[in-house]
């Protein structure tokens with residue numbers, strides 16, 4: 001059941017460094033905040049990569065459209081991929097008056113009879129929270145009847161934005177899944193990847209490296225995730241928060257409950273990927289593991305430098321502006337710097353206070369209103385390249401600078417060493433593409 005105390009705790013996370021000084025709030029809801037994605041959206045995006053589970057949205061049919069399949073999060077799950085279809089209880093006015101519990105029960109019965117899910121995530125939304133359906137009760141009865149986990153995610157959109165929603169998703173997983181299954185054996189170097197969603201297959205760029213070093217991925221939340229694995233997440237020896245700090249509450253609580261320490265890393269760019277791998281092995285402090293890591297990193301970096309050499313010549317001296325959100329405000333900036341690009345400014349519009357602190361270490365100019373600032377900065381600093389979401393393409397065309405789409409909708413991975421080469425290729429293609437210089441000019445008959 002959602003309550004004020006939990007929301008307050010999630011908004012003033014004691015493990016966030018900015019909250020040590022003052023209760024500055026991690027993601028305080030502001031008027032209009034949900035227009036950039038509500039809490040339900042955040043929760044569903046965070047848990048959606050579990051393709052062996054069905055995600056049932058207890059809401060009017062309109063809610064589901066907001067977050068369903070908005071990101072390319074590939075899975076290697078060989079059973080039925082349950083996230084290619086959206087499931088909603090389709091609450092109507094009639095249900096608002098008489099209650100939506102019968103529809104919820106019927107939907108669960110249908111899913112269990114026709115699909116073969118390893119679990120059900122059942123999302124509470126604005127309407128079903130207000131009409132007061134007792135979802136916990138229905139879920140626990142159904143769980144007992146069918147013997148599969150029915151995880152209620154209390155995420156009505158009105159409580160706040162996307163960031164808070166992913167924390168609520170983490171709460172549901174912590175209390176209803178983690179620790180509900182025991183592994184056959186415990187690996188001495190087992191880790192959980194928390195906040196890694198495998199967007200465009202980012203995770204697959206570095207998990208083979210970690211495995212080669214001798215580290216076992218016990219579970220993920222939630223990239224290419226499996227329900228059975230997250231149930232055994234309490235058997236890992238280390239939690240690794242990947243880029244996003246939004247799930248730090250989950251890792252703090254796992255430390256308190258299961259004595260699992262956590263570290264926070266980024267796998268974007270050469271420097272940060274190397275730092276991430278070394279941070280993981282150093283956390284274990286095993287000499288052999290550290291030696292393995294050093295050897296493999298040396299090989300990977302040498303190969304990467306060879307492959308990057310032709311692109312470095314083209315990119316030398318180029319300037320870029322980065323207009324993206326959240327942790328990408330600094331992680332992509334770091335990757336761009338690694339391929340020799342000067343990052344003039346980065347957007348911090350959707351970044352957490354933690355991300356803003358990190359972004360300051362990488363880039364001098366932080367844009368609060370990128371839509372207004374970026375055009376002027378392109379002129380002032382004679383920028384060559386704009387990396388942003390699709391909406392900024394018009395600015396690039398108007399200013400005749402190259403453009404690369406780096407938002408969630410991108411289709412290629414920029415993660416780890418392999419992804420850095422992909423980023424270099426995309427940036428070079430954009431810079432060498434004459435279309436950005438031509439398309440903003442007048443047509444011959446207009447001159």
Ligand code: SF4
Nearest residue numbers: 038040063125126157
């Ligand atoms: S949960 Fe609420 S804010 Fe979110 S999409 Fe549904 S109605 Fe809108």
